[in-house]
Each structure stands twice: as C-alpha cells, then as structure tokens.
Amino acid sequence: MDTGIRYSTTTLACPDPPALADFYAKLTGGEVTFVAERDSASMRSARGRLDFMWVPDYREPQWPEDSSLLHLDFFVTDLATSAEWAIRCGARQYDFQPNAGRCLVFADPAGHPFCLTTVDDLG
Structure with a gap:
C-alpha cells in the first residue's frame, strides 16, 4: 500500500x-x-x-547518560583517517567508546552524538 x-x-x-x-x-x-x-x-x-x-x-545532550538520544551514523571506509578529519572539522571524540573497533562516537559542536562507522549493511 x-x-x-x-x-x-x-x-x-x-x-x-x-x-x-x-x-x-x-x-x-x-x-x-x-x-x-x-x-x-x-x-x-x-x-x-x-x-x-x-x-x-537548548541543552547539550550527555553521552552516554542520555541513553535515549537519537544519533547520526556516518559510514566510513577508514576509521582512523575519518576520525582525524572529524576532529579537524570541530568534533570532539567521547571517552566512552562501546564498539571502538568498528564505530567511534563523537560530539558535534552543539554536543549531538554521532558515529563514524565501518558497518554499512545491516539488513
């Protein structure tokens, strides 16, 4: 339908x-x-x-305390290179990284969490 x-x-x-x-x-x-x-x-x-x-x-979200946060995921092919770029753009990397081998969690300049991930196809 x-x-x-x-x-x-x-x-x-x-x-x-x-x-x-x-x-x-x-x-x-x-x-x-x-x-x-x-x-x-x-x-x-x-x-x-x-x-x-x-x-x-506006109140900056807190990661991972605000556990119901929506966050954005961005697929990358090279996690280390993309992480360096994100930091140069103004992101900050969180200390808490629940899956650092395949996904890194950052905060944008307003504090929204987002992930750079090498996982692209889950379905």
Whole structure:
C-alpha cells in the first residue's frame, strides 16, 4: 500500500543552526543550502539532507547518560583517517567508546552524538 509518506530529513535542535550546518557540510563534503538568519539552516550531501532549528533553551545532550538520544551514523571506509578529519572539522571524540573497533562516537559542536562507522549493511 502506498501511504504517500516519504522520509525527508532529520532536524537537530541547536543554539546556532548556520554554524552546525557549516560543520556537517564540511564533515560530509556537502554544502549549506538554506539559512534563515539564526532560526534555521539546511545542508545537503550526496547521501541526504540535515536541517537545523534554533532552540532558545537548548541543552547539550550527555553521552552516554542520555541513553535515549537519537544519533547520526556516518559510514566510513577508514576509521582512523575519518576520525582525524572529524576532529579537524570541530568534533570532539567521547571517552566512552562501546564498539571502538568498528564505530567511534563523537560530539558535534552543539554536543549531538554521532558515529563514524565501518558497518554499512545491516539488513
């Protein structure tokens, strides 16, 4: 049955949407495609789009304490090289790494956790 529902994007709350769009565009080799002052921004890469929304009382997530966090996964072929790039882009690597052989967990500049992973096909 065609419901007409189609996945569009993931939107991250943050204190500075244009800056976070810049970060993810640089990280993924994408580009910032939309900025509405400080309120919202979008970026697109070859594999999809991310949107960013300003929240006045934004609170940085805590990893792994906020265990119900949504996080983004990015497939990489070389974990070490990609980790170095993420740090140069402005990410910080968390101390707690539950699967460091195949996946590394970082925080973006607003504190959202994201993973660089060599696991691409789970289904």
